Amino acid sequence: MATVNTSRKNCTVNPLKMSQPIGAALAFLGLDRCLPALHGSQGCTAFGLVLFVRHFRENIPLQTTAMNEATTILGGMDNIEQAIVNIWNRAKPDIIGIASTGLTETKGDDVDGYIKLIRKKHPEFDDMAIVYVSTPDYKDAFQDGWSRAVTRLVEELAEPGQMDTRQVNILAGSHLTPGDIEEIRETVESFGLAPIVLPDLSGSLDGHIPEEFMPTTMGGTTVADIRRMGSSRYTIAIGEHMRPAAQALQDKADVMFTVLDRVTGLAACDDFIKLLADLTGNPVPLKYRRQRSQLVDAMLDGHFFFGGKKIAIGAEPDLLWAMSHLLAEMGCEIGAAVTTTQSPLLEKIPAEEVQIGDLEDLERKAQHCDLLITHSHGRQMAERLEIPFLRMGLPLFDVLGAAHRVSVGYRGTRDLIFEIGNMFMSHGHEATPATWGMPKEECNACAPATAH
């Protein structure tokens, strides 16, 4: 059990947190033929765009309503209308996802109302979905924006229907990489199920080479898929912040759900596989039995290097949850845990204290830790602390292949244990004669120093 503290500081130093609207934007980027837009000044979009480009090393379709001083005060209806018209003319997407920003929320734009009026005026948009989510920058964090966007997608688009017994929904949290999603999908499919993953970054931001250039996303969950989610037999939400979306779908279409708080770690993966086996009545495929035993072996081989190590983690609540439990299960102590936003998970994190704070807080608490885990912005503190640094989360702008890192499932957990174990190994200190030197002051048994 952890005490959860919020930083008392006025000034955030070296932010860990990113804002809600770009969390929502990334969720929209997991949809097929989508063009998300932030309702704010163009800088709001530009910062998010650059961030995602550097992380995914992919083209990022993301637009702006380009608000200025005057339009902010007069209200942004005209800008939203123009943005939709321009996006429609240039890109003809299947769906536009609009997220508000701090600017337009401070003014208090009634975007839901605007969209109703715009729809009335422009029947040509009837076949294009437009989903709006309220995500002020000055509240909550990235993960919350993602969660709200997915919930709004389900509320707006999913339709109740005749149950398809093979079809299941996977609601994927923002802490999952495209590689993670691919792993989860394959696992679900191996039980003979047909999953609809929402949002599906593995379709849109997995680094594929398309045959032509499109101004929208290419690949990801289709609007038709989202509509069909109400006919699924079951929903598996991955990450606590996916619970509201799962609940919304149950309320709307009576699809029952389970929230898996994580799919990293032996016991957690067992729960996942057992759930699939129970749902289908199928035996667990040989492939996963074998992978499970590989993971067990990795834990046996690796535990020597993990025991007693102190870890500092800075991550959004669901990633912090997954990583802290895995490391605690391997014998580590979570020496410092800093996160971005409230979550029901925080007080159950295996650490003495969890702080909602920034990387300055993490650096202060990490002084005696053996490993730092956070996103790429930890690079400066890792240098100062002179401890190994495992980059996890978003953004990862100084490594290749951020999208393809896998830390879920038996195989992903196995590789993660190897990666971390190798870091401990290569940072181990070789013994020298001085290693076991007696403390000077208390050395009563020492021979008196010889005078020269």
Next chain:
Amino acid sequence: MSALSSKVQAVFDEPGCDKNQGKSEKERKKGCTKQLQPGAAAGGCAFDGAKIALQPITDVAHLVHGPIACEGNSWDNRGAKSSGSRLYRTGFTTDVTELDVIYGGEKRLYKSIREVIEKYDPPAVFVYQTCVTALIGDDIEAVCKAAGAKFGKPVIPIDAPGFVGNKNLGNKLAGEALLDYVIGTQEPEYTTPYDINVIGEYNLSGELWQVKPLFEKLGIRILSCISGDAQYKEVAWSHRAKATMMVCSKAMINITRKLEERYGIPYFEGSFYGISDMSDSLRQTSKLLVDRGAPAELMERTEDLIREEEARAWQRLEPYKARLAGKKVLLITGGVKSWSVVSALQEVGMEIVGTSVKKSTVEDKERIKELMGEDAHMLDDMTPREMYKMLKDARAEIMLSGGRSQFVALKAKMPWLDINQERHHAYAGYDGMVALVQEIDKALYNPMWEQVRKPAPWEC
């Protein structure tokens, strides 16, 4: 009219810019670039521009007053290098909450300034205004004034909230802040007849260090660089230079012109990109210094250095000329760099098949016309799809652009080179030109192109 909007109007009236003066009163009020189109706009805001312009000042604490988006989504993402303090790479923000939005964020800002000074003891704090805090009416100027008086340190308000305009405007507003609060507030230990300012150079990837040795070889001292690898005090005493070189087109022309108006420091506009531009910049610097009383022999030494360095550079470029001659380049970049890179590439015989002028000022466009002739392919508003098509059809063989559009080229399986602020290579001066050409050559001739362009065997 508020202080900010009158400031914005003031920077739109730029006597130092012929184009600006050629406009009608009404046109001038609109600023240098086109109005932004909702749903079809790209690029940063005024806050972004102000931050880009000032963040390279290395020992200052750059404190962003606003919600987490403005700093949290963007910090430590630029390649300006420092030879000293690393404080500029620390992200400071008030991260205002919903309650601050309701009750006002001035108290949080004041306390934040105190925390920053207590913990990090910088020579100055720069406070950046953002949209939300501007909208709720936080008076950062008053808070900075009070905090400065209380803590005995310069606390400088940078009033360039994102929604007042684009990056270029932000650059200029940042310049205004330096003029109003920083420049002229300190004195250098000594001065020489060879002291210059370099304005509009940000030391990205260490580019300032590529040209500094050239000046030093001539005995010329860069008294202040605004703002690459600068310390606060160096900016504060920039009014004691004998001449100014303005690097980055018109982005900071207001500083340059007002240094001339207020302190009689003459300036010229030059570039460090390309061999002839570099030589020209050295020549003009020396000429201005001689005009201001430096010994005339400086000119001869300058010509000697130019002769030596040019010969050395051409010798190193020679092997590439045959490999690059006639290669077709698509150049997509912010306005400030278009014309300087154009001339650089022409020097090795590359053909510029198009250059984007979306963010360029009218002035920039004139320069490109001068370089490329009347039929210059200036692409005002090229969509990524059109760029992709151009590359896919091999009407262009390599694209040079900023990071966010790189995939237009890479997905067409065509070479691309980063020439924007996130780039990892330094391209200034003679060495930089050689490096740029080497990078283009490496990109064009990488053997992997052949494999990645071949379809899978089962698709033939």
